[in-house]
Amino acid sequence: MQQEHADPRTQRRSGGNAVQADLATNPYRVDRDRVASSPFFARLGGVTQVVSSTGSGLLVHNRLTHSLKVAQAARAIAERLNARPDLANLLDKLGGCDPDVVEAASLAHDLGHPPFGHLGEQVLDRLARHRFGLSDGFEGNAQSFRxxxxxxxxxxxxxxxxxTVAVRAAMLKYPWTRLSYPRPHPKDMAAPPRGAAEPTDAPGTGxxxxxxxxxxxxDVVQSRTFYTGRLEPWQQTVEASxxxxADDIAYAIHDLEDFHRVGVLQHATVSAELNTWLDxxxxxxxxxAADLAAQERQPGRSLETLRRRLHAKDxxxxxxxxxxxxxxxxRSELVDGLLAVRFxxxxxAEQAVAGFSARWTRRLVDAVAVIEEPTTRSGHVVLAVPQWHEVQVLKFVHRRFVLLRPDLALHQRGQARLLTALVEALEQWVTDRHEANxxxxxxxxxxxLAGAEYAVIARTDPSMLxxxxxxxxxxxxxxxxxxxxxxxxxFIASLTDNQAAALLxxxxxxxxxLWTDAFVL
Structure with a gap:
């Protein structure tokens, strides 16, 4: 294999080069191939994005197809930025923007998502902190890095x-731990970076x-050392940005596609919300604020709440x-266009969905720019002002008319009970000395593995535990x-939706x- 050159961004924790099993010679392509060959990547085909495709009768996105679309958009953005001579010096100053790095990081960014999507993430975090006393609980991004x-x-x-250093650093969308690193911690900043603030209903939790x-x-420290002096400790690398x-772009578009396909996203309700606010x-x-809250179920009020929240946070x-x-x-593209005709x-109908997706993806990818000194609420890579607002509105439609539906909540409460019961059952098994062998x-x-890790931390810095x-x-x-x-x-975070249900x-x-291919012991 060709030897890696001395570029510090290509360094691996092992200090080694690509090995004989690697097909590529470019170190970042090696990383991309290693992620794509991982069983953790393959399992994403069985992990919910928002709702399980089982029983829908139609294909909806799962974590695997989502990751592929994020990688597609991210690579396109990186290639566009590198094609601009006016950005060359700035990108180099900030640490680089390699298309292979952003593709590898994008494919890897959701590896840690547990069964049942974000619902599973919330359940495992609560149990990890309160049942097991784990100081940093559970978080999908941190699990991907682990x-x-x-x-x-x-x-x-x-x-x-x-x-490599570059790909690991590019995976750090939120380059800090829950409570302890870096110091001072970004949660304590006057205007914390996006995601760094503590939940308003859970002060003191990080x-x-x-x-x-x-x-x-x-691994965080080693992967970020190259960027010392180039970026603030709490800032994303350009490639992470x-x-x-790209993750935001993918979310804003393909979730709307899915719920139009399955008939959940209704023309009348979305139209009433947007038109009432515009009128x-x-x-x-x-x-x-009190009157707005009292009228929240009336059309237009939720969109006004979004406008005010953007003023408060961004x-x-x-x-x-x-x-x-x-x-x-x-309204023009989604309500009067895509939703006006039932799928x-x-x-x-398929052409209408494909056209909507292609137009919006191109519009948003083409609107990306790089700024040298961003606000703490933004990365170095930003959308132009019109497209940034459009993404906020598209994500609002998804949240308001899909995520807040009572029937989805009913389904998710059952999934939460399933995961809770599975945690309890495995805990009983792992603490049963008669079944240890x-x-x-x-x-x-x-x-x-975890025992060795925690033993080291208990000796060196027990406050982190x-x-x-x-x-x-x-x-x-x-x-x-x-x-x-x-x-x-x-263990549970590495299961698919069906494996979790079958194991319970x-x-x-x-x-x-006795034997089933739904889970592997």
Missing amino acids: IVTTTDVRGPAAVGLDL SSKFSAYVTELD VMDT NAVELAGLS SWAVDDGAFAHAVAKV DGSVE RLPRRLHDLVE VGATGETPTGPDAVRALARGRAVVD DALSGRTGQ
Whole structure:
């Protein structure tokens, strides 16, 4: 294999080069191939994006198809930026923007998403913190980073995928841990970066979003060393910012496609919301906060609430004129265009969906720019003002008319109970000393791995292990308890939706089938 050159961005934690099994010679293509070959990547085909495709009768996006579309958009953005001579010096100054890096990071960015999408993430975080006392709980981005650096055993040394500095850094959408790194922590800034602030309903719990657990802190530090002096400790790399922007673009478009296909996104309700706001924007702007909240179920009020929230959180970018134009643009393209004709599976219907997706993707990808000194609420890669507002409105339509539906909530409450029961069942198994020698090998190995990690932290910086109880774990029993908790969470997070359901059926005695391909022990 060709030797990697001395570029510090190509360094791997092992210090080695590509190995004989790698097909590519470019180190970033090697990383892309390692991610794409990972079983953690393959499992994303069975992990919910918003709703499971099972029973829908139609194809809806899962985490795998979402990741592929993010990678497609991210690479297109990177290529456009590199084609601009006026940006060459700035991109070099900020640390680089390689299309292969952003593609690899985009393919890897959702590896850690657990069964049942964001709902599963919330359930596992609550259980990790309160049941197991894990200080940094569970977070999908941090789990993705843990997989590529630690728990994926298909790499050259059976510990992570041994990716380059550039790709690992590009995965750090939120380059901090929940509570302890960097110091001072970005959650304590006057205007915290997006995701760094603590949840308003859970003060003292740390950042709501973060990209690494304390167990992977050494990998964070090593992957960010090259960017010291180029970026603030809490800033994304340019390549991470490209991936983040592409993720937003993909979300804004393909989730609307899905719910138009399955008949959930209704023309009448979306039209009423957007048209009412456009026709009554001045009157709605004059409502008091109390009156607006009291009228929240009436058309137009939710959109006005969004406008006010953007002013409160993103005053650096929001513009009322651009917001109104964005609402009108979405009404024209989505309401009067795509939703005006019911999706019936015909050639015409498929062409309408494809045209909507292609137009919007091109419009948003073409509107990306790079700024040298962004606000703390933004990365270096930004959308132009009109398109930024359009993304906010598109995401609003998805949230208001899909995510807040009672029937979806009913489905998700059942999934939450399933995951909770599965955590309890596996915890009982992993703590049963009479069954220790029959524990699934993968779960056993994860307990051993986490035990070694937490033992080191307990010796070197035990304050990083302080959990929801406020007590510092001391002694080998406390460390083993943390290790068992992290191992159970790691194990469940690596399952597909169907594997999680099948495993709980087996553990609860609801199936008489001894061997099944729905899960592997």
